[in-house]
Amino acid sequence: MAAQTDVYDAIVIGAGIQGCFTAYHLAKHRKKVILLEQFFLPHSRGSSHGQSRIIRRAYSKDFYTQMMEECYQMWAQLEHEDAIRQLGGLVHDGEKVMEIKPGLPVMVKSTSRSYQAKSLIITAGPWTNRLLHPLGIELPLQTLRINVCYWQEKVPGSYGVSQAFPCLLGLGLSLTPYHIYGLPSGEYPGLMKVCYHHGNSADPEERDCPAAFSDIQDVQILSRFVRNHLPDLEPEPAIMERCMYTNTPDEHFILDQHPKYDNIVIGAGFSGHGFKLAPVVGKILYELSMKLTPSYDLTPFQISRFPGLGKAHL
Numbered sequence: 001m002a003a004q005t006d007v008y009d010a011i012v013i014g015a016g017i018q019g020c021f022t023a024y025h026l027a028k029h030r031k032k033v034i035l036l037e038q039f040f041l042p043h044s045r046g047s048s049h050g051q052s053r054i055i056r057r058a059y060s061k062d063f064y065t066q067m068m069e070e071c072y073q074m075w076a077q078l079e080h081e082d083a084i085r086q087l088g089g090l091v092h093d094g095e096k097v098m099e100i101k102p103g104l105p106v107m108v109k110s111t112s113r114s115y116q117a118k119s120l121i122i123t124a125g126p127w128t129n130r131l132l133h134p135l136g137i138e139l140p141l142q143t144l145r146i147n148v149c150y151w152q153e154k155v156p157g158s159y160g161v162s163q164a165f166p167c168l169l170g171l172g173l174s175l176t177p178y179h180i181y182g183l184p185s186g187e188y189p190g191l192m193k194v195c196y197h198h199g200n201s202a203d204p205e206e207r208d209c210p211a212a213f214s215d216i217q218d219v220q221i222l223s224r225f226v227r228n229h230l231p232d233l234e235p236e237p238a239i240m241e242r243c244m245y246t247n248t249p250d251e252h253f254i255l256d257q258h259p260k261y262d263n264i265v266i267g268a269g270f271s272g273h274g275f276k277l278a279p280v281v282g283k284i285l286y287e288l289s290m291k292l293t294p295s296y297d298l299t300p301f302q303i304s305r306f307p308g309l310g311k312a313h314l
Contacts, residue, residue, distance in 0.1 A: 006032075006116070007105050007116045007117060007118065008032045008033060008034055008115065008116065008117040008118070009026065009031035009032045009033060009117065009118055009119065009290075010023075010026050010031055010032075010033045010034075010117055010118065010119045010120070010121060010289050010290075011033070011034055011035075011036065011106070011108050011115055011117040011119075011120050011121070012026070012033065012034070012035045012036065012120075012121045012123060013036050013097050013108070013120070013121070013122050013123065013124050013131065014036075014037065014046075014122065014123040014124035014125060014127070015035050015036070015037035015041060015091065015093065016046050016047065016123060016125055017274075017275050017278040018123040018267050018270055018274065018278050018281050018282060018285070019035060019037075019121070019123035019124075019267075020035065020083070020084065020278075020282070021278045021279055021281060021282025021283075022121050022123060022267065022281075022282040022285040022286055022289075023035040023084050023089050023091070023282075024078075024083055024084050024087070024089070024282060025282050025283050025285075025286035026089065026286050026289070027084050027087035027088055027089035028087055029286065029290075030088075031286075031290070033084075033089045033090070034089070034090040034091075034092060034115060034117075035084065035089065035090065035091045035092070036092050036095050036097060036108070036110060036115075037091070037092070037093040037094070037095065038094075038095065038096035038097065038127070039093065039094065040093050040094045041091075041093040044241070044242075044243065046125045046126065046243070046244055047125060047146075047243045047244055047245050047246065047270075047271045050148065050187070050241075050243070051187045052183045052186065052187045052193060053183075053275050053276060054167045054169075054181060054183060054276070055071075055072075055075070055276040056068070056276070057069070057072075061252075061300070063296065063297065063300055064273075064277065066296070067277055067280040067296060068276070068277065068280075070279065070280050070283075071276060071277055071278075071279045071280050074279030074280070074283075075279060078279070092110075092112075095110040095111055095112050095113075096110060096111045097109070097110050097131060098110060098111060099134075100120065100131060100134065100135060100264075102135060102258075102260075102261045102264060104118070104263060105117055105118055106118075106119070106120045106261070106263060106264060108120065118263060119263040119264070119265065119289040119290070120263065120264045120265070120289075121264075121265045121266075121267065121285050121288075121289050122264065122265070122266050122267070122268075123267040123268070123285070124268075125204075125244065125246050125268075125270075125271075126141075126143040126204030126244045126246045127204055128141060128246070128266070128268045129141060132258075132266070135258060135260075135261065135264065136260065137258065137259060137303075137309065139248075139254060139266070139268055139269075139303070139306075139309070140248060140249055140306050140309070141246050141247070141248060141268055141269055142201065142246070142247060142248075142249075143201065143202055143203070143204055143244055143245070143246050144198075144199030144200060144201060144202060144244070144245040144246075144247070144271070145199050145200055145201075145202035145215075145242055145243075145244060145245075146195070146196075146198075146199040146242065146243050146244070146245050147195070147196065147199070147215055147218055147219060147240055147241075147242060148193070148195055148240065148241040148242065148243055149193070149194060149195055149196075149219065149222055149237040149239070149240050150187070150188050150191035150192065150193055150194075150237060150238055150239040150240075150241075151191060151192050151193075151194055151226055151230070151233040151234060151235075151236075151237055151238060152190060152191055152233065152234040152238040153185055153190050153191070153192060153232060153233060153234075154232045154233065154234060155232060156189075156190045157185070157190075158232045159184055159185050159192045159230070159232065159233065160184055160185045160186060161184045161185070161186045163184075165184040165185075166184070167181070167182065167183050167184070168181065168182045169181050170182075170225065170229070173225070175221060175224055175225065176196070176198075176221050176225075178196060178197045178198035179197045180194065180195070180196055180197065180221075180222065180225050181194070181195055181197060182194040182195070182230070188239065191238055191239060192230070192233055194222060194225070194226060194230065194233075195222070196218045196221055196222050197272060198218060199218075199245055200215060200218075202244065204244055219237060219240070222237070223235050223236060223237075244271075245271030245272055246268065246269060246270070246271050247269050247270075247271045247272055248268075248269035248306075249306075250305075251269075251272065251273075252269070252300050252301060253267070253268070253269050253270055253274060253277075253281065253301050254266055254267065254268040254269045254301055254302075254303060255267055255281065255284050255285065255288070255298055255301040255302075256288070256298070256301060256302050256303045256304075257288055259303060259304075259309070262291075263289075265285055265288045265289045266303070267281060267285045280295075280296070283295060284296060284298070
């Protein structure tokens with residue numbers, strides 16, 4: 001294994017949308033940063049893949065609404081840039097992290113080499129606890145396998161962007177305790193994305209295992225919704241993909257330093273509504289890693305909100 005003698009300002013583990021925006025902010029502030037991803041990019045093993053997302057300001061919690069104002073500005077700015085590498089950051093995919101040695105500097109061993117950095121940011125989605133367990137902490141994260149369904153239009157374009165068909169959220173529905181969401185056709189020609197905001201517990205390595213009975217039930221719920229509310233779609237999915245969600249019991253993010261090692265920063269529990277907020281999440285994780293005053297109140301996102309998790313056990 002090759003040794004890396006350079007000391008980075010920061011290492012980011014996990015090149016999903018949150019890790020990418022964290023590395024982006026670090027590079028934009030002229031920090032020497034490397035982003036490590038265990039799979040070759042692009043891939044569909046986490047929850048950041050796919051070509052379409054819903055973005056909105058409306059939230060029941062005002063702290064998310066406040067973040068979204070800046071998020072819209074950053075998304076617009078990003079459209080005119082070509083991100084991490086253009087700013088001098090490094091992205092190494094196909095490098096799985098095998099070991100983390102806390103300290104100053106912190107050392108990270110991958111399948112290819114060893115790295116050292118002043119700070120480490122972990123944004124590893126379903127693999128977060130596998131990295132944290134040797135560091136004496138395990139977060140209350142649940143990994144869910146989500147069915148992502150696409151439905152054929154009976155008349156091509158009838159639910160398309162060209163027809164100004166909106167995104168939709170079905171909340172408080174009588175047929176299900178969880179909400180249903182949809183996006184106009186475009187990701188796949190002639191197919192509208194309609195999904196159930198619910199999944200089934202899964203190991204991140206088992207994304208492609210055969211469908212369970214609960215998966216079939218979820219699709220049946222969607223079929224009834226499509227039949228009742230979107231009559232110009234065929235009532236059975238034409239394509240069904242999968243992704244892995246990772247969230248917390250209260251469905252709020254974790255944005256915090258490790259309880260014992262303050263140069264190790266953790267970002268986790270984003271699935272379901274974190275993609276749109278990634279510009280600000282990345283900014284906050286950058287600030288925490290550089291020990292700057294956070295731009296937002298992080299009380300709702302602290303690890304200590306979970307009983308017994310304010311301290312690390314080694």
